[in-house]
Structure formats: structure tokens, C-alpha cells
Amino acid sequence: DSGVTQTPKHLITATGQRVTLRCSPRSGDLSVYWYQQSLDQGLQFLIQYYNGEERAKGNILERFSAQQFPDLHSELNLSSLELGDSALYFCASSNGGHEQFFGPGTRLTVL
């Protein structure tokens, strides 16, 4: 158990819909990272937050957005969903070092 929690574990929705994925980092970790993992794309970095502020952006679509709240939990919002958005979404946290602790992931299926 990494100490990072993600909800929900599974999510099935339809094209065009909007979903919110939630992540609680390890106690004391200020950084939260979001990744998308699909079979053909591997682990793709989406975005990083540090203590509530956006720190780095990766290959995140404009239809996706994220935020980190004062209690340090983070949410990833995915809107206007397409079939190709079906993937595993991972959250990771760190305490400022390079080691990232990954959550169990949310498996999103868009039908």
C-alpha cells in the first residue's frame, strides 16, 4: 500500500460525458502528479501540482483539467469524453524528492 488513494476504482461512462477522478496523496506529500496509461501510449504524464499550484504540464488535452485543494487532495476532470480517453489514470505523490508513490489507479471505460 503506497498510501495514495484514488477513487473510483472503475468508471464506465458514455461519450460526451464528464467525469471527475479523485486522488488523496500520502500524508505530508505536497506534490501530486496525474498520468494516463493506455496499451498503445504507455504511461503519459498529464500534469503536476505542488502545494495547490500547477507546476508542470505534460500531454494534457484542453478537455481535461485538474486542481489541487488546500487539503492537498486533487481532482482530474475529464469532459466531452471520447472513446480514446478509455485508459488507466494514475495519481502519484511525492514529498519534494524524485520518488513518486503511485495510487492504484482509476480504470475509465468510455462506451
Next chain:
Amino acid sequence: TQLLEQSPQFLSIQEGENLTVYCNSSSVFSSLQWYRQEPGEGPVLLVTVVTGGEVKKLKRLTFQFGDARKDSSLHITAAQPGDTGLYLCAGVTTETSYDKVIFGPGTSLSVIP
């Protein structure tokens, strides 16, 4: 654009065999990490190597960082079914005022009993 390549992409071996997987880049990294990911779970950090030429051992796993800090290898001795999983390398670079972690595409290892 900094990219990490990993080879082979897939590897299927018999229990007891040895294997080596590679992680290569044209970029220099301040450190490099190896993660293992089991199906349906998040990646778990195995090791971080920092110094060029550094070798670290974790039981039957030996990790080496290239002298120029552009590449790394992971050698597994006497592989066991429990070693099955996706092995990801991740390079760390410093951009502006913060560090950036870049993941490779992974090597999927299957150890057959």
C-alpha cells in the same frame, strides 16, 4: 524533446533464466529510477541511481547507471514468476526551478514457471 527508449519491449523467459533490459536516451539525467508495475496496479519504485557508473543491487536485481548518465540497465538473475510485470525506467532532469520526471514506455516481462 527528451525521450527514453526501453528494450526489449516484450520478454518472455523460463523460470531460472537471466535477463537484461535496457533504458536509453540521448539526454543526460541527474538521476534515473526503475519502477515495476504489476497488472491492474500502480508502478512501485525499485531503485534510484544517481552517479554515473553506479551499480545497485536489490536481491537478484542489479541496476547500473551509464557513465554518461544517459542510459541504464537492469539485470535479473535466476528470474522467478514473481518478477513478472512491466519494468519502467524514469529519468529525472532539472528544468528551470523544478525537477521533471520522464517515463520510458516499459519492458513487459513474463516469467514462465
